[in-house]
Amino acid sequence: MRRLAALVLTTACAIGAAACSSSSATSTPSTSATSSVKSGGTLTYALDEDVDGFNVNYANDDEEVLREIIENVWPQVFVPTPNLKLELNTNYVTSATVTSTSPQTVVYQINPKATWSDGVPITAADFIYNWEAQSGNPKYKDVGGAVYLPTNTAGYDQIKSVTGSHGGKTVTVVFSKPFGDWQVLFSDLVPAHIAEKVGFNNGFQTFGASVKVSGGPYEIQSYTQGEDLVEVPNPTWWGKKPSLSKVVFRFILDDSQIPAAIENGEVQLAEPALASLSFKDVVDSIPNTTTQVIAGLEFQHIDFNQANPYLALSDVRHAIADGTNRAELVQRIVAPLTSSIAPLENRIWMPIQPQYENTSGSYGDYSTTEAKSLLEAAGFKLGSDGYFQPDFGPEKGKDFTLTISTTSGVAVRSEIEQLFQADMKAIGIKIVIQNYSANTLFGTVGPKGEFDLIEFAWVQTPFASSSLSIYCSYTDASMCGENWDHYSDPQVDTLYSEALTTINPTAAARLYNDIDALLWKDMATLPLFEQPDLYTWSTSYGNVEPNPSSYNITWNAADWGLKA
Amino acid sequence: MTGFLIRRVLAGIVTLLVASFLLFLLVAVSGDPLATLMANPNVSHATIAAARQELGLNQPLLVRYWTWLTHVLTGNFGTSTTGQPVGAELGGRLLVTLQMVVPAVILSAIFAVLVGVVSAVHQYSVLDHALTAVAYLFYSTPVFVVAIMLKDFLAVDVNNAVGHTILYTIGQNTPGTTGTGAIMLDAAEHTVLPVLTLTLITCAGWSRYQRAQLLDVLNADYIRLARAKGLSPRRVLFVHALRNALIPVVTVIAIDFAVLLGGAVVTETAFGWEGMGQFLLNGLEGPVSPDTNVVQAWMLVVAAIVIAFNIIADILYSLLDPRIRLA
Numbered sequence: 001m002r003r004l005a006a007l008v009l010t011t012a013c014a015i016g017a018a019a020c021s022s023s024s025a026t027s028t029p030s031t032s033a034t035s036s037v038k039s040g041g042t043l044t045y046a047l048d049e050d051v052d053g054f055n056v057n058y059a060n061d062d063e064e065v066l067r068e069i070i071e072n073v074w075p076q077v078f079v080p081t082p083n084l085k086l087e088l089n090t091n092y093v094t095s096a097t098v099t100s101t102s103p104q105t106v107v108y109q110i111n112p113k114a115t116w117s118d119g120v121p122i123t124a125a126d127f128i129y130n131w132e133a134q135s136g137n138p139k140y141k142d143v144g145g146a147v148y149l150p151t152n153t154a155g156y157d158q159i160k161s162v163t164g165s166h167g168g169k170t171v172t173v174v175f176s177k178p179f180g181d182w183q184v185l186f187s188d189l190v191p192a193h194i195a196e197k198v199g200f201n202n203g204f205q206t207f208g209a210s211v212k213v214s215g216g217p218y219e220i221q222s223y224t225q226g227e228d229l230v231e232v233p234n235p236t237w238w239g240k241k242p243s244l245s246k247v248v249f250r251f252i253l254d255d256s257q258i259p260a261a262i263e264n265g266e267v268q269l270a271e272p273a274l275a276s277l278s279f280k281d282v283v284d285s286i287p288n289t290t291t292q293v294i295a296g297l298e299f300q301h302i303d304f305n306q307a308n309p310y311l312a313l314s315d316v317r318h319a320i321a322d323g324t325n326r327a328e329l330v331q332r333i334v335a336p337l338t339s340s341i342a343p344l345e346n347r348i349w350m351p352i353q354p355q356y357e358n359t360s361g362s363y364g365d366y367s368t369t370e371a372k373s374l375l376e377a378a379g380f381k382l383g384s385d386g387y388f389q390p391d392f393g394p395e396k397g398k399d400f401t402l403t404i405s406t407t408s409g410v411a412v413r414s415e416i417e418q419l420f421q422a423d424m425k426a427i428g429i430k431i432v433i434q435n436y437s438a439n440t441l442f443g444t445v446g447p448k449g450e451f452d453l454i455e456f457a458w459v460q461t462p463f464a465s466s467s468l469s470i471y472c473s474y475t476d477a478s479m480c481g482e483n484w485d486h487y488s489d490p491q492v493d494t495l496y497s498e499a500l501t502t503i504n505p506t507a508a509a510r511l512y513n514d515i516d517a518l519l520w521k522d523m524a525t526l527p528l529f530e531q532p533d534l535y536t537w538s539t540s541y542g543n544v545e546p547n548p549s550s551y552n553i554t555w556n557a558a559d560w561g562l563k564a
Numbered sequence: 565m566t567g568f569l570i571r572r573v574l575a576g577i578v579t580l581l582v583a584s585f586l587l588f589l590l591v592a593v594s595g596d597p598l599a600t601l602m603a604n605p606n607v608s609h610a611t612i613a614a615a616r617q618e619l620g621l622n623q624p625l626l627v628r629y630w631t632w633l634t635h636v637l638t639g640n641f642g643t644s645t646t647g648q649p650v651g652a653e654l655g656g657r658l659l660v661t662l663q664m665v666v667p668a669v670i671l672s673a674i675f676a677v678l679v680g681v682v683s684a685v686h687q688y689s690v691l692d693h694a695l696t697a698v699a700y701l702f703y704s705t706p707v708f709v710v711a712i713m714l715k716d717f718l719a720v721d722v723n724n725a726v727g728h729t730i731l732y733t734i735g736q737n738t739p740g741t742t743g744t745g746a747i748m749l750d751a752a753e754h755t756v757l758p759v760l761t762l763t764l765i766t767c768a769g770w771s772r773y774q775r776a777q778l779l780d781v782l783n784a785d786y787i788r789l790a791r792a793k794g795l796s797p798r799r800v801l802f803v804h805a806l807r808n809a810l811i812p813v814v815t816v817i818a819i820d821f822a823v824l825l826g827g828a829v830v831t832e833t834a835f836g837w838e839g840m841g842q843f844l845l846n847g848l849e850g851p852v853s854p855d856t857n858v859v860q861a862w863m864l865v866v867a868a869i870v871i872a873f874n875i876i877a878d879i880l881y882s883l884l885d886p887r888i889r890l891a
Contacts, residue, residue, distance in 0.1 A: 227739070248740065250734065254836075257733070437846070
């Protein structure tokens with residue numbers, strides 16, 4: 001039940017210096033702990049939500065669960081390994097070389113064997129299409145003349161040209177402005193020859209022939225809405241053949257159903273939407289399972305919809321932030337699982353990343369007195385029932401009431417809401433809880449801005465520029481499609497432009513921290529805590545290895561197998 | 565008999581028409597499908613007006629009802645807010661629920677009659693007290709508790725004992741199963757626990773009802789007369805008493821069957837089944853609430869099922885009690 005912060009990077013250099021050099025890498029990302037596995041068998045992975053569609057590069061489909069499904073179906077040029085180091089995936093591109101820095105030019109050599117499962121070669125045409133569709137440039141149109149609606153345009157919008165040569169197997173990308181995070185581009189490559197016919201925005205929304213075309217080790221065999229999706233090995237795959245004969249993604253929206261399903265052998269791998277101590281205790285007691293809790297590039301937060309006339313006021317947002325006891329949230333929700341997590345003071349970098357800084361200043365401090373003062377300053381008066389009443393706007397003279405929403409069926413999220421509700425009551429704000437299924441929350445409520453406050457998690461790649469589409473001004477719909485909060489700050493936009501074109505990783509990290517400081521000042525959103533991810537899987541399976549980035553645990557699904 | 569049947573079917577059709585209007589009215593007044601749009605300051609009046617036009621909400625209620633009814637009569641239940649055809653999805657959901665409810669009702673009916681008869685015949689015996697205690701235990705236990713107990717304390721142990729999974733706790737089938745025999749076996753294995761859950765709960769109530777009805781009949785004058793005439797206890801029980809005691813029970817079973825088809829929602833949720841109950845919940849939960857076409861279609865189908873089973877109950881009455889045919 002998490003949304004992906006779309007892929008774009010800045011700090012590849014800080015994490016893996018090779019990624020920013022001009023030389024090419026030549027490895028195939030694979031699991032670090034290699035077990036001997038045998039052919040055959042099925043692994044069923046419990047996912048906490050269904051998919052909204054099948055194009056993870058399309059703004060409305062951008063979900064972590066879809067990435068986990070699609071990353072073994074659509075080509076990934078670079079893949080972050082569990083230690084957050086970028087590795088070139090030579091199954092697709094045998095080399096990726098920066099041949100010039102002015103203008104920045106990258107030359108990709110596509111693996112001659114790389115072919116879509118319908119027999120069409122993977123060529124420069126795919127790179128060109130993916131660039132155009134995600135460039136945010138209105139001159140490029142989707143089927144029917146519609147504007148492309150990509151998840152994120154960062155990096156693609158700085159490309160001047162993409163050209164093919166040597167029969168389309170050499171791709172030359174020339175940037176109009178330097179882009180330090182060029183390795184993140186051309187990930188989850190949409191098959192151009194399919195998308196050009198069915199459409200980028202709408203052609204992959206329902207399961208059918210277009211979704212079945214694979215360029216990865218697995219292909220999608222079947223999908224049943226609300227129930228499951230089945231992947232089987234792609235018979236035309238030119239790389240190392242997957243050992244498993246089937247990977248089943250089973251949509252189990254209620255975490256409480258998972259332990260019995262694991263113990264009963266119906267599910268072999270699971271990651272609850274939000275781990276709890278009780279869940280960990282239960283799965284720990286199940287024999288023949290391994291459980292790991294790791295800090296991930298994922299954080300819980302509360303969004304303020306500034307389309308609400310009261311939340312449009314900075315003082316009101318700051319009052320809510322001041323009145324939220326984040327330390328208590330951490331103590332109650334996360335501390336039982338891991339003591340290393342503290343209230344999160346940065347939205348762009350996570351504490352496991354070296355670039356992380358506390359950029360909150362005093363904005364993240366808990367103070368009910370300050371919260372009440374801010375509300376009074378904003379024109380609210382404390383009523384006799386203990387709730388503030390605005391003297392303006394649609395709730396004039398009434399108890400100030402806001403609705404908070406999250407995904408239903410996740411006990412820990414409900415607990416967060418209830419703690420928040422109690423905190424808000426203490427500062428005189430009435431909170432109504434209205435939860436939705438994950439698909440409704442992320443498919444409709446969020447993107448259409450039909451909320452006051454929502455609580456959920458962003459799941460990020462190791463790269464800070466992934467945050468662009470969330471925090472750049474919402475008025476630019478093509479670039480900032482994940483800014484559901486109607487947040488806008490020209491200073492933030494300017495800093496993003498600067499950061500995206502900054503090659504020096506230290507300077508870029510500084511700029512992103514400056515952006516986050518502005519986000520605190522504006523109180524764009526309220527970060528709560530870095531979320532520990534809990535994975536539990538059957539010890540009968542080898543090479544299952546969690547990845548703290550948004551690539552998650554399926555990053556090496558082709559290596560999974562039943563232990564020999 | 566034919567005339568009786570025709571009268572009941574005609575009455576059922578009229579009842580369904582009245583029900584269809586009432587349910588349409590109920591859904592229409594229970595919420596504005598455009599409420600969320602109207603509350604959103606970013607949505608223009610033009611967009612709202614266009615949506616109102618598209619959904620036909622600017623027409624009088626009777627006109628809207630007639631339009632909806634004529635579409636339904638041609639099998640067109642409209643589309644949900646997610647753009648999916650409601651009729652096709654409803655059909656699939658009904659089949660899923662039938663997979664669970666039909667065996668549960670059959671088993672419940674058999675065991676309820678059996679337990680009810682044994683309890684009544686051995687009234688106040690140790691066996692009667694034991695069966696009563698067990699019945700009340702399940703009758704008073706929430707469905708989800710029974711489901712969890714069966715999952716945690718039965719499925720795992722049985723599967724471990726057998727050495728492979730034969731009792732499934734999630735979903736109505738295993739994805740990717742091929743071959744008719746394998747598919748049927750797999751479906752049966754997935755059905756065991758939900759059916760057992762429903763059976764334990766349903767049977768508990770019905771058995772108490774059966775016991776009470778049979779005790780009433782066993783104390784009736786005509787039973788005493790039958791005994792006085794020297795009929796064997798077996799003949800008195802099965803030919804004279806049970807047949808009459810079954811009549812009210814058949815009514816309860818028929819109505820409960822229809823209700824279960826409409827929404828064994830807790831059981832469906834506990835076992836991850838995508839049936840009728842979940843279908844209604846989805847229609848009520850979404851941001852456009854209610855999802856008018858979904859809720860109306862669900863209510864109409866359930867109403868039709870309730871009416872159909874009432875007719876079936878009437879037919880069963882007439883078979884059990886010939887006097888009813890003359891009524």
